[in-house]
Amino acid sequence: MAFLEVEDLKVHFPIKGGIFGRTVDYVRAVDGVSLSLEKGKTYGLVGESGSGKTTTGRAIIGLNKITSGKVTFDGNDISNLKSRSEVRKDVQMIFQDPYSSLNPKKRVIDIVAEPLRNFEKLSKKEEKIRVQELLELVGLSPESILKYPHEFSGGQRQRIGIARAIALKPKLIIADEPVSALDVSVQAQVLNFMQDIQQELDLTYLFIGHDLGVIKHMCDKIGIMYKGRYVEEGTTEEIFNNPQHIYTKRLVAAIPDIDPKRRQEQTQFRQEVKTEYEQSYNDYFDDEGLAYKLQPVTDTHLVALPEKG
Numbered sequence: 001m002a003f004l005e006v007e008d009l010k011v012h013f014p015i016k017g018g019i020f021g022r023t024v025d026y027v028r029a030v031d032g033v034s035l036s037l038e039k040g041k042t043y044g045l046v047g048e049s050g051s052g053k054t055t056t057g058r059a060i061i062g063l064n065k066i067t068s069g070k071v072t073f074d075g076n077d078i079s080n081l082k083s084r085s086e087v088r089k090d091v092q093m094i095f096q097d098p099y100s101s102l103n104p105k106k107r108v109i110d111i112v113a114e115p116l117r118n119f120e121k122l123s124k125k126e127e128k129i130r131v132q133e134l135l136e137l138v139g140l141s142p143e144s145i146l147k148y149p150h151e152f153s154g155g156q157r158q159r160i161g162i163a164r165a166i167a168l169k170p171k172l173i174i175a176d177e178p179v180s181a182l183d184v185s186v187q188a189q190v191l192n193f194m195q196d197i198q199q200e201l202d203l204t205y206l207f208i209g210h211d212l213g214v215i216k217h218m219c220d221k222i223g224i225m226y227k228g229r230y231v232e233e234g235t236t237e238e239i240f241n242n243p244q245h246i247y248t249k250r251l252v253a254a255i256p257d258i259d260p261k262r263r264q265e266q267t268q269f270r271q272e273v274k275t276e277y278e279q280s281y282n283d284y285f286d287d288e289g290l291a292y293k294l295q296p297v298t299d300t301h302l303v304a305l306p307e308k309g
């Protein structure tokens, strides 16, 4: 059994209608996702906006109710809310936007200490020392404890978010587009730092993203999502060197390459993908453009599927 095992996960949100507010339909945000993640590794969930990546992450951590399916973490079935509360300390989330995810009215010490206050009974002095240690670990000055989020840059704010996420020494971190809101120049620093603490703290990551360059850099395994399902899953090498599904091929073909020789290969690959896409559209997609016909189904974010032709 893998460290994190998700089996046929479904999360459907009811759509209410009529004067009685009855459920008239469901948004099938996640509709049968399975994945397994080994300890210390990083799994990338990729998909265009609305494909269900965030809902998958939120369902695993217990922020969204699971409609059906099973989530096993570190040997425990955490599919229902009660069982999940037992592993709450062990699974933490890092959010996309370090501007909105930190309360602007709170000082850094109160932000980072929040999970500690929920789970551990520390004296004020012990708490201060722990927060200062955490800030040092994420590369911020321990004197920052009395500052407010607006006094920091985007990259520094994300480090504060990471300090909060690792405060309870979690085992699994769900990182929901952790660098998408940051300047490109800062993204690499935060990603490299995330890799450093992964080693240091023996962390396992579920990394949600849409930038395939970032995903390639970070992940061992990748699942490509589309409309709540997987279109393809594989190791990073398989996805980038030998993509099977036309949707994945389109994503890989869209990555800009700065190396002149590889750019030439990429141009040729793009042409092949274009031809295959045009020839095989009906084999892969049903009338609504849903990628039902190849299993498993994945999620992606980089390039929306264009209209046929």
Ligand SMILES: Nc1ncnc2c1ncn2[C@@H]1O[C@H](COP(=O)(O)OP(=O)(O)OP(=O)(O)O)[C@@H](O)[C@H]1O
Binding pocket: 013, 027, 028, 029, 047, 048, 049, 050, 051, 052, 053, 054, 055, 056, 301
């Ligand atoms: N609480 C909710 N109630 C109803 N529908 C929801 C809810 N949360 C998400 N959805 C819908 O579920 C679908 C999947 O959303 P989700 O946020 O998981 O996608 P995503 O791939 O993470 O996209 P993004 O990259 O834009 O965050 C979308 O159609 C979204 O509108």
